[in-house]
Amino acid sequence: MSLRDEAEMLAQKLIEYRRFVHMHPEPGFEEFETSKYIQERLKELGLSPKVVAKTGVVAEIVGERGDSKTILLRADIDALPVTEANDVPYKSRNEGFSHACGHDGHVAALLGAAELLLKHKSEFKGKVLLVFQPAEEGPGGAKPMIEEGVIGSPDAPEIDAALALHVTAELEKGLIGITDGLLTASADEFYVTIKGKGGHGSAPHNAVDPIFIAGNVIVGIQGFLTRTVDPVDHVVFTWGKVVGGERQNVISETCRLEGTLRTHSREVRQKLHQTIPEFIKQVAKTYGGDAVVELVTGYDVGINDKRVNDSVRKAVSKLYSPNNIIDTGAIMGAEDFFEFSLGGKIPVAMFWLFAGNKEKGFIHGNHSNHFDFDEEALPMGAAILAEAAIDFLNSDD
Numbered sequence: 001m002s003l004r005d006e007a008e009m010l011a012q013k014l015i016e017y018r019r020f021v022h023m024h025p026e027p028g029f030e031e032f033e034t035s036k037y038i039q040e041r042l043k044e045l046g047l048s049p050k051v052v053a054k055t056g057v058v059a060e061i062v063g064e065r066g067d068s069k070t071i072l073l074r075a076d077i078d079a080l081p082v083t084e085a086n087d088v089p090y091k092s093r094n095e096g097f098s099h100a101c102g103h104d105g106h107v108a109a110l111l112g113a114a115e116l117l118l119k120h121k122s123e124f125k126g127k128v129l130l131v132f133q134p135a136e137e138g139p140g141g142a143k144p145m146i147e148e149g150v151i152g153s154p155d156a157p158e159i160d161a162a163l164a165l166h167v168t169a170e171l172e173k174g175l176i177g178i179t180d181g182l183l184t185a186s187a188d189e190f191y192v193t194i195k196g197k198g199g200h201g202s203a204p205h206n207a208v209d210p211i212f213i214a215g216n217v218i219v220g221i222q223g224f225l226t227r228t229v230d231p232v233d234h235v236v237f238t239w240g241k242v243v244g245g246e247r248q249n250v251i252s253e254t255c256r257l258e259g260t261l262r263t264h265s266r267e268v269r270q271k272l273h274q275t276i277p278e279f280i281k282q283v284a285k286t287y288g289g290d291a292v293v294e295l296v297t298g299y300d301v302g303i304n305d306k307r308v309n310d311s312v313r314k315a316v317s318k319l320y321s322p323n324n325i326i327d328t329g330a331i332m333g334a335e336d337f338f339e340f341s342l343g344g345k346i347p348v349a350m351f352w353l354f355a356g357n358k359e360k361g362f363i364h365g366n367h368s369n370h371f372d373f374d375e376e377a378l379p380m381g382a383a384i385l386a387e388a389a390i391d392f393l394n395s396d397d
């Protein structure tokens, strides 16, 4: 029997795992029930899970063919503060939260991969490090797990690669998206307070209008970026929150803006960390005001390693068909999975497990309150994770 058939035999179990996690969505670092559930499942498989970074879980599977490399397989486990709009039997029971990014599917697929790897441990050398990571949606759980010694510290296991999948309903079930090189963007947060001088709406010349300044900053930054960044370098800046003013005829003291900066280039990112605050302050000064700009740096750009991807390609081709693989290119979304590369030192890769189904209505994007996916894709995810890990560990390059 192939790993594919064995994974299909686990289908009901994986759906059960996914539905339990789906019904109990929890935000970052509060995934206590999810974490407990994962630990119980791992113990059932005969593994010895350890808790790291509050709600993270790690466990090790050792191949019986001797020492070799170690590969880390990662699933993120957190949910989003999104109220689920779908009326399904497995609907979220935690009002205001849901697994709108499919991380429930990641948990199920990795548990499935663990079971497959255990069954086949006589067929591979080296080790698999299972990592169930909290808080991907923020503030980031990969870094705290690394800081607590999952990898990268003197007594932590040395890893040679890391692999993860991400569920999305953007394309139909059966397809696997693999992209070499750049996959995800860096993501930084800007918090801006425009300072003006309060006054009467009829006498702007006696005041400094922070809302007018904010308007110029909001519009101006788009032109600023297109005129100062090489057009071949992808950059996007979105203001997601604007708060200012008291009433229609009052010029207020301040206006607050919050925005996100995404880039595909570490150099461009570094430059913009300097020039965006300067630009905002300059605009404020032009109209007699001032600006305080707070920058919170977030996730780094995500770069997929071709060698790790090749193991995924081989796994898909062997268990399914090369026709199931598509190259989907880079996105401006961000992922903290790439923290496991320790700044690019360790080859890592993330592939897309497409799980859309137009007939069943699984057509919504990740983070939508209507997001859902075809659970029948879960065995495919589990099988590919397991097969790619075995391929990587058994190969000598």
Ligand SMILES: [Zn+2]
Residues within 6 Å of the ligand: 101, 137, 366, 367
């Ligand atoms: Zn997400």
Ligand SMILES: [Zn+2]
Residues within 6 Å of the ligand: 101, 102, 103, 136, 166
């Ligand atoms: Zn996600």
